[in-house]
Amino acid sequence: MKDKNTIKVEILILAAGQSKRMKGQNKLLKNLNGKPLIEYVVSESVKSRASVVSIIIQENNINLLNFLASFPIKILKAQTDHIGIGYSISKGIELVEKNKPEGILILLGDMPDIKSKHLDLMIDQFRKNPSNYILRASSENLKPGNPVLFPKIYYNLLKELKGDQGAKIMLNNYIKETKYIKLPKMVALTDLDTQEEFDEWKAKNL
DSSP states (O other), X not given: OOOGGGOOEEEEEEEOOOOGGGTTSOGGGSEXXXXXXXXXXXXXXXXXXXXXXXXXXXXXXXXXXXXXTTSSSEEEEEOGGGOSHHHHXXXXXXXXXGGOOSEEEEEETTOTTOOHHHHHHHHHXXXXXXXXXXXXXXXXXXXXXXEEEEEGGGHHHHTTOOTTOOSHHHHHHTGGGEEEEEOSTTGGGOOOOSHHHHHHHHHXXX
């Protein structure tokens, strides 16, 4: 059995969306109480105990690419003619899998309440008891959310995802193989898609 400290868990941040509900603005670079939304997620990810942090973005998103250049992360590029969360996951898994991690933790790029301690809680749980169980974050009242940590036996299924079909249907098919990691309050359910959600988050976090 492997020593838990040698078990590789990598983080894959999904950041190749089109921000359609933000009416053309790139929400990930939008100011959120003093810094871009994506900085919250990236800075906490690199502080975590993940072996490597990767982020997948649109290949033509020069502004995001330039912003991320100063962070110690791997930048993966999604082709703009295949945009969609399913494609982002599929392409991201394909690229990260080459590093042969035992698990990949998929994290949305628009979740500013996620902290390194939450990521470590999931990573440590997997390393202490590596198995074929999917680890999925939940709210305090056990409503399923994000991020989700997938053991390597699920990589091939994730690589089959396409277009805007994320992993939701797949997760619904593997409920019995899923263990839930409770995060505080609504942390696992808080992602920002609209201006109204930005304004609400700002007001709560002054």
